[in-house]
Amino acid sequence: MFNLNKNKLITLLKVQYSNMLEYRVEIALWAISGIIPFFMLNIWTNNNLNESINLSNVMLSRYFLSAFFVRQFSVVWVVFTFEEDALLGKISPYLIQPLNPFFRYFAQHIAEQITRFPFAIIIALIFFLINPESIWIPNLSLFLLACFSTFFSFLIQFLIQSIIACFCFWTEKASSIERLLFIPTLFLSGLLAPVISFPEYVKSWIYLTPFPYLIDFPANILSGNNTNIISGFFMQIFWISVLFPIFIRTWSLGTKKYTAMGS
Amino acid sequence: MKIKKYLKIYSLFLSTSIASELEYKTNVIIDFITAILSLVGSVFLLTIFFQNTDNIGGWNFEQALIIQGIYTILNGITNTWFNPNLTEIVKHIREGTLDFVLLKPLDSQFFISLNKIAPSGFLEIILGFALLFYCIGINQININLSFLLLCLTTLFCSIVILYSLWFLISTTTIWFVKTWNATEVLRSFLYIGRFPLNSFSFSLRIFFSIFVPIAFITTIPSEVFLGIALLWEILLEIIVAVIFFLVSRRFWLFALKYYTSASS
Numbered sequence: 001m002f003n004l005n006k007n008k009l010i011t012l013l014k015v016q017y018s019n020m021l022e023y024r025v026e027i028a029l030w031a032i033s034g035i036i037p038f039f040m041l042n043i044w045t046n047n048n049l050n051e052s053i054n055l056s057n058v059m060l061s062r063y064f065l066s067a068f069f070v071r072q073f074s075v076v077w078v079v080f081t082f083e084e085d086a087l088l089g090k091i092s093p094y095l096i097q098p099l100n101p102f103f104r105y106f107a108q109h110i111a112e113q114i115t116r117f118p119f120a121i122i123i124a125l126i127f128f129l130i131n132p133e134s135i136w137i138p139n140l141s142l143f144l145l146a147c148f149s150t151f152f153s154f155l156i157q158f159l160i161q162s163i164i165a166c167f168c169f170w171t172e173k174a175s176s177i178e179r180l181l182f183i184p185t186l187f188l189s190g191l192l193a194p195v196i197s198f199p200e201y202v203k204s205w206i207y208l209t210p211f212p213y214l215i216d217f218p219a220n221i222l223s224g225n226n227t228n229i230i231s232g233f234f235m236q237i238f239w240i241s242v243l244f245p246i247f248i249r250t251w252s253l254g255t256k257k258y259t260a261m262g263s
Numbered sequence: 264m265k266i267k268k269y270l271k272i273y274s275l276f277l278s279t280s281i282a283s284e285l286e287y288k289t290n291v292i293i294d295f296i297t298a299i300l301s302l303v304g305s306v307f308l309l310t311i312f313f314q315n316t317d318n319i320g321g322w323n324f325e326q327a328l329i330i331q332g333i334y335t336i337l338n339g340i341t342n343t344w345f346n347p348n349l350t351e352i353v354k355h356i357r358e359g360t361l362d363f364v365l366l367k368p369l370d371s372q373f374f375i376s377l378n379k380i381a382p383s384g385f386l387e388i389i390l391g392f393a394l395l396f397y398c399i400g401i402n403q404i405n406i407n408l409s410f411l412l413l414c415l416t417t418l419f420c421s422i423v424i425l426y427s428l429w430f431l432i433s434t435t436t437i438w439f440v441k442t443w444n445a446t447e448v449l450r451s452f453l454y455i456g457r458f459p460l461n462s463f464s465f466s467l468r469i470f471f472s473i474f475v476p477i478a479f480i481t482t483i484p485s486e487v488f489l490g491i492a493l494l495w496e497i498l499l500e501i502i503v504a505v506i507f508f509l510v511s512r513r514f515w516l517f518a519l520k521y522y523t524s525a526s527s
Contacts, residue, residue: 005270029444032453039467043319046464052315130386174460187304193311228444 012103016111027112031119034071037064038127040192053197055225060194061134062223065127066146067191070218071115072120073113074124074154078105079178082165095255102162102251124196136223145229146222153238159243160210166247169254181256190216194225210239272369273377280347280380294383302335302390320461325401329461330485332394333418334457337480339387340422341429343452347379349433350446356436362524366382372515376430395488410490417484417497420504424480424481425453427507430515437518449475456481479503 020027041064044050050060082105085091094101128135138146160181167174185194188202188211195206195216206212213236220227286292309331313324322330335413352375355361399406431444439445452475460468460482472478479500486492 025439026444027447033444033447036451036454039455039463042464042467043458043462047312047316047319047462049312049316050317081507171287171289173290176287176290176297180293180297180300184298185305187307192308197311197314199311199314 007101008099009107012107013111014162016104016107017114020108020111020115024115027115028119030075031072031116031123034068034075035145036122037068037071037186037191040146044193049197053194055194055196058134059223059225061131062122062136063194063219063225065124065134066219066222067215068127069120069124069222070150070153070215071191072116072156073150074214074218076109076157076161077163078102078109078158079161079175080107082162083168083173083175086168091258095258100251105162106158109154136224138224142221142224146218149213149218149221149233151238152233152240153218156210156236156239156243157214159240159247163243163247163250166250166254169257185209185214188212189214190219194220207235210235213239269370269373271417275380277380280378281382284380284382291383294381298339298383298387298390302331302387302394305331305334320459320460320463322459325398326485326489328394329402329488330400330459330481331457332391332398333481333484333488334391336388336391336393336418337425337456339384339389339391339420341384341425342387343381343384344377345426345429346446347381348376349429351375351379352433353436356522359524361522365519365522371519372430372512376426386505389517398488402516404488404490413487413497414484417449417487417492417500420500421480421484423477424507428475428509431507431512434511434515434518437522453477453480456478459485476503476507 023187041061042059045057050057055063080233082091085094085101091101094104130185164174164177164181167177188195188206188209190212195203198206213232217227217232217236219225221229221232292351306328309324309327312319313327317323319327333427352361355364359485364371367374389448428449432449434479435445452471455463455471460471461479463471468478483492483496483500487497
């Protein structure tokens with residue numbers, strides 16, 4: 001049903017990458033808009049809030065820098081593009097092509113992450129200039145594990161948003177559902193406060209939801225903080241395998257429901 | 264005469280945009296839930312901060328809630344007026360429809376800034392005021408006429424500064440064409456307004472007082488609310504608001520000279 005081969009994938013990526021390069025400034029601005037974790041770090045260390053969770057200033061700064069990186073490479077916006085395409089009727093020509101349109105969006109995201117990479121590095125360098133004591137080099141195996149878990153985090157968010165995007169076939173404007181879902185993602189994923197600092201009544205159930213695996217888990221691996229790697233990966237793969245069939249199902253139901261422009 | 268005309272036009276804007284927003288009814292309801300969750304989330308974050316300490320930057324939990332309330336009101340205003348209108352500028356310029364705006368016998372800034380309204384932000388405004396009333400109770404604040412007048416003045420100044428910031432950044436679209444994300448950067452900076460300015464390090468405090476005057480937007484109104492604001496702070500806020508508004512107006516007129524329409 002996907003009809004994808006290597007050539008198509010490479011062509012898609014190339015096209016989208018050159019597309020993204022044209023709007024470099026825009027992507028640089030996106031990268032800058034992700035610096036909230038640094039402000040949070042400032043509040044944490046400036047008020048010595050981290051003493052209670054047994055994290056030194058250095059480890060906490062590494063955590064928030066890692067959180068920044070994980071967020072940079074797992075940002076998903078497919079629902080907004082899809083909504084616009086659906087409202088303007090651009091979906092129709094995509095549907096005729098012998099390729100699921102979500103591959104196009106997927107390639108867009110990957111291309112955007114590649115374009116983002118240098119900007120994220122620059123921001124990290126500035127961060128190290130200001131906080132030279134927090135410089136660290138993660139060992140290779142942990143680094144690779146962190147890359148994988150970031151990619152899985154991206155996949156989870158991409159699948160969730162794609163499912164929401166499919167609701168466009170019914171409600172036309174699905175981005176408000178995404179904005180609703182963004183709130184728990186923002187507060188529970190570990191972007192603003194590491195999950196270990198959460199009160200017990202939240203910690204007892206949060207590890208069953210997908211949220212801590214979006215930012216907190218990959219950021220902990222990358223920064224070298226303690227985390228249960230095996231159960232983390234297990235939960236990430238579990239959520240991907242739950243969400244993927246749901247996405248396929250909503251997509252096939254949605255395309256049947258779809259009534260192009262003018263009908 | 265002129266004010267009467269603009270008021271009449273504004274009431275027309277209101278009715279048409281509310282009608283078109285209400286076409287997506289479920290959307291409005293979902294946005295309401297989002298507003299509530301977002302307030303719950305930020306209070307949750309505050310409780311994490313206050314788990315093991317009784318003050319951040321010299322503000323205790325009950326006082327920090329005031330900042331949260333002011334932030335919620337301002338965020339509601341942003342979502343109701345600034346966000347739906349000022350992100351449109353990008354669209355106008357990319358698609359060349361700014362021509363139609365400029366041709367209208369109306370002030371272009373007026374049209375661009377107030378054409379649309381998103382009613383879902385109203386709930387946030389109401390929630391913010393409700394939180395403030397709650398704070399009056401738990402902080403034992405005495406209300407009198409001068410207190411109310413000062414509060415409203417500083418809040419009004421905050422709104423003016425916030426609007427001018429949004430408008431200034433949106434205006435740069437005339438040169439850069441695709442700065443849809445510049446407002447996103449502003450949004451992430453404004454996020455800081457949820458916390459007392461004193462809880463940041465000195466360098467960030469300077470940055471957020473001078474370049475992005477978040478200090479003026481939420482911290483000073485909250486201090487006024489608590490009755491601990493100094494007179495010069497209030498005067499400074501008024502001056503900053505006036506300057507920002509005038510600059511944003513001048514900048515718009517200046518930028519329009521560089522607008523080269525769709526075909527030229």
